[in-house]
Amino acid sequence: MAPPLLTLNNGTKIPQLGLGVYQIRPAQIPTAITTALNSGYRSIDTAAMYGNEPEVAEALRTSGIPRRDLFITTKVWNTDHGYDNTLRAFDRSAAALGEIDLYLIHWPQPQHNLYVETWRALERLLHEGRVRAIGVSNFGIQELRRLLDETDVIPAVNQVELHPWQQQAPLRAFHTEHGIATEAWSPLARGRHLNDRVITALAAKYGKTPAQLVLRWHLQLGTIVIPKSATPSRIRENAAVFDFELADDDLLALAELDS
Numbered sequence: 511m512a513p514p515l516l517t518l519n520n521g522t523k524i525p526q527l528g529l530g531v532y533q534i535r536p537a538q539i540p541t542a543i544t545t546a547l548n549s550g551y552r553s554i555d556t557a558a559m560y561g562n563e564p565e566v567a568e569a570l571r572t573s574g575i576p577r578r579d580l581f582i583t584t585k586v587w588n589t590d591h592g593y594d595n596t597l598r599a600f601d602r603s604a605a606a607l608g609e610i611d612l613y614l615i616h617w618p619q620p621q622h623n624l625y626v627e628t629w630r631a632l633e634r635l636l637h638e639g640r641v642r643a644i645g646v647s648n649f650g651i652q653e654l655r656r657l658l659d660e661t662d663v664i665p666a667v668n669q670v671e672l673h674p675w676q677q678q679a680p681l682r683a684f685h686t687e688h689g690i691a692t693e694a695w696s697p698l699a700r701g702r703h704l705n706d707r708v709i710t711a712l713a714a715k716y717g718k719t720p721a722q723l724v725l726r727w728h729l730q731l732g733t734i735v736i737p738k739s740a741t742p743s744r745i746r747e748n749a750a751v752f753d754f755e756l757a758d759d760d761l762l763a764l765a766e767l768d769s
């Protein structure tokens with residue numbers, strides 16, 4: 511089943527589930543992306559820092575899937591903060607990837623004083639129609655508030671670490687209040703807690719794997735998820751999460767895992 515589309519604050523539609531490709535080596539990208547596309551994924555989350563933009567682009571190009579049906583996210587890296595640097599970094603990513611749907615500031619650090627200038631460069635890219643939506647990653651409430659106060663465009667997305675053990679409730683509430691979509695990185699907490707007793711018990715109850723149970727929790731929370739796997743069977747497993755629904759009391763049990 512194809513992942514549902516969520517509508518971002520400027521009307522752009524994004525699949526609620528995509529494939530994250532951090533730490534997927536360039537040589538592994540063709541198999542990972544082909545497997546993902548064959549399993550219904552249409553969204554890929556990469557970054558200049560991941561070193562695999564050209565391979566991602568090539569794998570998508572050779573798939574034969576029309577570009578308008580795909581959604582590509584990439585990010586400006588920490589060493590490229592500032593207005594002109596960011597425009598140049600975007601040009602490099604666009605040269606590798608072609609069209610970019612969503613462009614994010616990867617981190618507000620390390621040059622804290624520069625991210626507002628970086629954001630102004632993203633606003634320009636949006637106004638020139640070079641990207642369909644712009645957003646941020648790893649921004650806290652204070653940093654988001656600064657963008658809201660000092661710039662024109664509200665970020666469409668904030669991509670942050672989020673999983674049952676780090677639920678980010680105050681930040682998610684802030685996002686909701688301001689129309690910013692929450693996107694979860696490390697949605698599976700890198701697999702560290704998939705043997706948690708609450709998770710394994712609920713997975714058994716629904717006849718799903720622990721990873722599927724966790725991804726379903728995200729989807730019902732309304733977050734966008736980008737689980738990473740370089741393993742074809744897991745890439746397929748992580749997409750098979752649209753045929754069951756967690757009951758309210760099970761969502762409450764999962765809320766208790768936040769630490």
Ligand SMILES: NC(=O)c1ccc[n+]([C@@H]2O[C@H](COP(=O)([O-])OP(=O)(O)OC[C@H]3O[C@@H](n4cnc5c(N)ncnc54)[C@H](OP(=O)(O)O)[C@@H]3O)[C@@H](O)[C@H]2O)c1
Pocket residue numbers: 529530531532533555556616647648669670694695696697698699700701704721722736737738739740741744745747748
């Ligand atoms: N904006 C940021 O600063 C930032 C930071 C980190 C990540 N991200 C993005 O978020 C994506 C996902 O985050 P992540 O890679 O940190 O963590 P993740 O998706 O939570 O977990 C990935 C790890 O879990 C394993 N895994 C995947 N599916 C599994 C399954 N069904 N069962 C058991 N283990 C499974 C993977 O192993 P195998 O690959 O060996 O199968 C890998 O070791 C990244 O790829 C990247 O696109 C963004």
